[in-house]
Amino acid sequence: MRHHRDDIVERAVRVLDDHGLASLTMRRLGSELGLQASAIYHHFPSKQVLLGAVADELLARGRRPRAAGAWDDRLVEACYELRDAMLAYRDGADLVATVYAFGLGAQGPAEELEEILADAGFDESLVGVGARTLLHFVFGHTFEEQTAMQAGSDGAVIGDAALDRTGDFDLGLGLVLDGLAVHAPAGRRVRG
Amino acid sequence: MRHHRDDIVERAVRVLDDHGLASLTMRRLGSELGLQASAIYHHFPSKQVLLGAVADELLARGRRPRAAGAWDDRLVEACYELRDAMLAYRDGADLVATVYAFGLGAQGPAEELEEILADAGFDESLVGVGARTLLHFVFGHTFEEQTAMQAGSDGAVIGDAALDRTGDFDLGLGLVLDGLAVHAPAGRRVRG
Structure with a gap:
């Protein structure tokens, strides 16, 4: 079976x-x-x-070896892996975000993000919300990228700006990390 | 016609x-x-x-009068209005995020967020990415909330944790605003 x-x-x-x-x-x-x-x-x-x-x-198919050491680099690595894993299959972002919302799968990325924040010594009250904020950003950004790309390749008529503006994943992620860094334990607030 | x-x-x-x-x-x-x-x-x-x-x-149906003065309060007001407008109709978050990705509608919230950041004197390079980061967070969070709520009310079996953990919109939004505040013009970095 x-x-x-x-x-x-x-x-x-x-x-x-x-x-x-x-x-x-x-x-x-x-x-x-x-x-x-x-x-x-x-x-x-x-x-x-x-x-x-x-x-x-x-x-699981999108898993990559981990290399980073600093907490913010570790978060970037995990967020990029999640994004790329979803982009690799049609409607991957929609599927993974939906399953996560149901609470019946796709919990791995949240758990890894929480583990990284806990390892870095973030206050317990911030570990869960920090992980979820990163996750919501990644889901929101990747859903947009994938929707625009798929509509474009399906030949649907979409707005001119739609494909141009999706390349700012790293910048947006950086802003969320800057917000987390404000709450990092003393001595870990400056990001690499 | x-x-x-x-x-x-x-x-x-x-x-x-x-x-x-x-x-x-x-x-x-x-x-x-x-x-x-x-x-x-x-x-x-x-x-x-x-x-x-x-x-x-x-x-348009979700529009509310604006009251806030400080840039961060104005952003909170706009983000809550967007979230509540999407939650008011079935699949509202899915629809609005999809339409935004197509670039064929739902551009109002992004334009308002950009206007608030520009008014506050943020560097031009941050106005667009700041607005989009807020938007991606709001889309990601609200999609999760709505998916869990709708599955619950449709009688679908979902994970126990799924409904409990969606109440942290204000905390996550606060983290993104903290990240923006790091880049605010001098004298506007402390949030109310």
């Missing part, structure tokens, strides 16, 4: 990437795999749970 | 709020209004343009 579960997730990733999130239904997946819907529900009790597994698979 | 255009937007807002963004199609709108699709395309050359008009209508 374990084998089947991986097959279902693998095929779901392909349906997502080829046809988009709206096309990723239990029925379609069953018909692509030649399985009854009940066989899919055996592994995934609801569509929400299936989407959670697909989101976690996307994040 | 002007009359018809407003009717179409009005009905589209109702379809969105009753059935969600995925159900808001030109075909459905035509059948609800007893119009040929061509009559809708007369006013809205594409679905993207229609969605832009619907997003702008949601934002």
Whole structure:
């Protein structure tokens, strides 16, 4: 049965990437795999749970080795990895942000960001909100980038400015990090 | 014809709020209004343009008088108005963020945020990126809040933590403002 579960997730990733999130239904997946819907529900009790597994698979495929040492560089590394993992598959940002909101998957990035802030000695009250603020920025920015890119490549007519202005991920991330640095423990406030 | 255009937007807002963004199609709108699709395309050359008009209508309905004086209070006022306007209609955050990404509507909040930052004397290079960083945070946070709330009220099974943790909008916004304050003109760096 374990084998089947991986097959279902693998095929779901392909349906997502080829046809988009709206096309990723239990029925379609069953018909692509030649399985009854009940066989899919055996592994995934609801569509929400299936989407959670697909989101976690996307994040796992996007994992990169960690190199940075300073807290702010570590946060940048984690945020870029998350962004790039979502951009690598059609509707990846929409999927991962949705799954995170459901609380049924895609919790890894939040946990890593919290760990980095805790390691750096941030006050406990700031660890959760700091991680979530970074996450909301990354989700908001990446959703915009991906929506504009996909609309452009689908041939949809979009505003001229839409594609030009999405290249400021590092600048926006820098502003959020500047806000965190104000609250960093003494001696760690100056960012590299 | 002007009359018809407003009717179409009005009905589209109702379809969105009753059935969600995925159900808001030109075909459905035509059948609800007893119009040929061509009559809708007369006013809205594409679905993207229609969605832009619907997003702008949601934002117009959410407008509130402005009271704040200091730059950071003005930004808070504008960000809360945007969040509340999106939360007031089903899938409002998804719609407004998508339309903004297309560059075919929902540009008002970005323009107001830029105006506030420019008024406060921020360096020109920071006005655009500062406004967009705030916007990405608001979109990311509000999308999460709305997704969790809607899933809960639809009876979908979601993680226990999902509804508890969405109440930190003011704290996250405060962190982004702290980051902006670092770059504020001398004499305006301390936030009220």
